[in-house]
Each structure stands twice: as structure tokens, then as C-alpha cells.
Amino acid sequence: MSADPQVPLRADARRNRDQIIAAARTIFAEFGPEVPMEEIARAAGVGVGTLYRRFPDREALIRAVAVDNFSRVLDDAREAAEQEPTAWCALVRLLHQSVELHLSVQLAMLSKKAHEILKEDPAIATLREELLVELEAMVRGAQNEGTLRPDVAEGDVAMLFALLLRQLESRSPEVARMSTERSIAIMIDGLQARPGTPLPGRPLGRHDIN
């Protein structure tokens, strides 16, 4: 995912590296970016030693996971934009594609620490920007269709994503799932175009959410 190292990795090393990123992705998404490294190693089925050999410190791991994940979401977004008949549908689909989204949001907006780390990294800044451009296009598109209320911008939508995707801890999984679905649906309803009920403030663009 990152630039290939001078010397290609041995097959098993490569495999382990991928497993680590995969494990880190789900674990970060669920518990945030500060879980003990050992948890991640265990989930990946490797020893901490291996983890640290591949990623010299937590920051490096977070960066790698973020790059990996932002790319996925960007792909999802582009795919949705391409396949769905309307911009509105694409937006809704993206919003329901929670899992990947969850992590990107978690890292980029919800965790102070992760945010600081990521904002330095140019590769990630680029991905993030591309993603927001994509989102902006959807928002504009849906507004032109008349389906999305005109007084919001991509920053607003990103913010809602962020708020909604935070799973509530505990609860029974089924209720949690249902409640998330219902909340997303209510929120989508709130986004739909409709006369009246102006929003306070001004539309938040992609620079407002820094």
C-alpha cells in the first residue's frame, strides 16, 4: 500500500503485513486508535515483535491503516457515483456503507491524536481532499436534482457521517444495529429537500472541517 520497500518482502512477511493492517482496521474502528499494540498483534495472529518490525511505532501503523482505508472509501465513493442513477442515491448508498466509512471517520475526525498524526502526512491529505471533492460533487449534484436541501455543503454531510457512525458502546448487537439503521434513515430524511426550516449558520464546506 505504501511505496514498495527497496527489497521486496518475503511471501510470509507480506502476508503478515496485510493481516496486521486488516486487524488494525477493524480494531481501530471499534476501539479507537489507542488500543494496545499487543491487541492488534494478537488479532492479526502475529507476535508484537513482528508488528514492530513492520511498523516502527504506532504512528506508522496508523498512517498505513489510514492510507489503506481512505483509498477504499474513495473507491466506494467513486463506484457509487458511477453506478447509482442519481447523486442522491449515491450519497445514501455511501452513507449506508458504514463499515469502511466508520474507520476513516474515526481516524480523521473523532480522535484528536489520530487527527494530528494524519494531518501531517501528505499522502493522506491528498486522499482526504480527493474524497471530499467527490463528496462535494455528490452534494452539488443532489442539490441540482432538487433532492438534497440547498443549505448544506459537503462539510455538513461529513459532520453528520461522523456523528452517526460513532457506534454506541454496549447494548445488544441487534438493537445497536437497528438503532443505527433507524438513525441514519431519520437523518437522511432530514437531509432531503423540502421547503421551510432553514438551518442556522452557513453551509460548512470542506475547509470548515479542517
Added chain:
Amino acid sequence: MSADPQVPLRADARRNRDQIIAAARTIFAEFGPEVPMEEIARAAGVGVGTLYRRFPDREALIRAVAVDNFSRVLDDAREAAEQEPTAWCALVRLLHQSVELHLSVQLAMLSKKAHEILKEDPAIATLREELLVELEAMVRGAQNEGTLRPDVAEGDVAMLFALLLRQLESRSPEVARMSTERSIAIMIDGLQARPGTPLPGRPLGRHDIN
């Protein structure tokens, strides 16, 4: 706030106790119930010793804060119910009265640890139940008025509160504030009664959110 102790506290002790609860309230609301005790002591302008003398452990403090805060929210809710012309208005007002609400929600729904502690305590269980009853009345009322969509219940509304009130960390305070306001407004729009767009699942009652 709790039953008066055998021997009344000396004036300064009383004052310190109140300061501790006040400090804990804002700090818990902002950073969750696991901040170091010393932070709280510092914010309250007392030493850790004082804190521990008054509240033998973190649990005791959390309980005290929760009782204090649930009562406030309950008062707010009743006041809103009484003063606002419609149930819908009362609901909206309550939702905007974020600060107090924030903490109750934070403690009762967002933090696993706090939740476990609180669910044992009968005083808190009572307050919580009373609050949910109040909320249920508002929900029913607003549904009868035809302003609130009929396919939600008090559990849904509580869930939305919980999701929305989680402040995003960092950002500039003004953008954060504006974005919260906007998100709440969008969500309220989504709650308003309207034909079409049925929600998935079933209405979540107050027992679904355990």
C-alpha cells in the same frame, strides 16, 4: 444532593463538595468518566485528598454526579413540558438544552463503565425511568399533534440525542458549535411528521435502550 450525612458538613467542606461535583460534571461531559481523579480535583480547586475523603472512589463520584445531573435534566424536561405550548416544542427545546443533557447521555449511554456502575444504583434507575417516562409523554404528545413521525418511540429519540450530543473533539469551537446546531436542526427535520419514508425495524421503546 444525597441523603444528609449523620453529621452536617462544615461550611467549607460543603462548598468544596459542591465544587467537586460541578467540576466533575463539566469534565466528565467533555472527556468521559475516566479522566484521572487529579484532573477533577484540580478543576475543582481542591487537592486529591479532599476529593477522596468526600468520595471514597471513582464510582461514588460518578454516582453522585449522575444523580445530580439526572435530576437537573428531569427538571428541565418537566419545565419544558409545562411551559412550551406543544409537545413538539418541548421536545425541541429539550434537545437544544444540550449541556446538561450531554452529560446524562454520556454517562448513561456512551460509556460502558459508567453504565455498569449506574445501572446498579436504584436512585439512578428511578431518575432514569422518570426521565424516560417524561420523554415518552412528549413523544406520544407530539405524535398526537401530528408533528412527530409516528414510527418512532422514546428509545429512538434518546438514541438520537446520544448520537448528536457527542461533541467531535478538536476543531475550532465556533465551527464545532455551529456544526452541532446544524446537525441537531437537520435531525429535528428528520423527525418531523411527513408522509412516506418508513423507518426500518420497529420503534425503540425505553426498554430497548436498556
Added chain:
DNA sequence: CCGAAACGGAGGATCTTCGTCCACTAGCAA
């Protein structure tokens, strides 16, 4: 089959938080 690459996890170092203890301060009753 052998050397290099990779592995895993035990363990020492470091950091965090807890909660106690005690010398000091300040209400309050007489």
C-alpha cells in the same frame, strides 16, 4: 540443504493513575 529473513513473545524500562498519610489550616463554639 543452507543462509538469510522473519518470527514470537518474555521481560526490563517507562509512564500513568491510584489512594493514603500526615503536617498544616481554618471554621466554630464557648
Added chain:
DNA sequence: TTGCTAGTGGACGAAGATCCTCCGTTTCGG
């Protein structure tokens, strides 16, 4: 005012958590 006692605060040792290195063992691949 004074003396008694409740109250105070913060230094500090204990307990735990997490980090990350190090090295004996295993696995890859030429």
C-alpha cells in the same frame, strides 16, 4: 480570643498498564 477538631492538600509508594527491544527458534526460497 482561643482551643479543639474537622478539614485540607499534595508528596509519595504501590500497582498496573503499555511500550518496544532482544534473541533463540522457525520458515522461506534459491
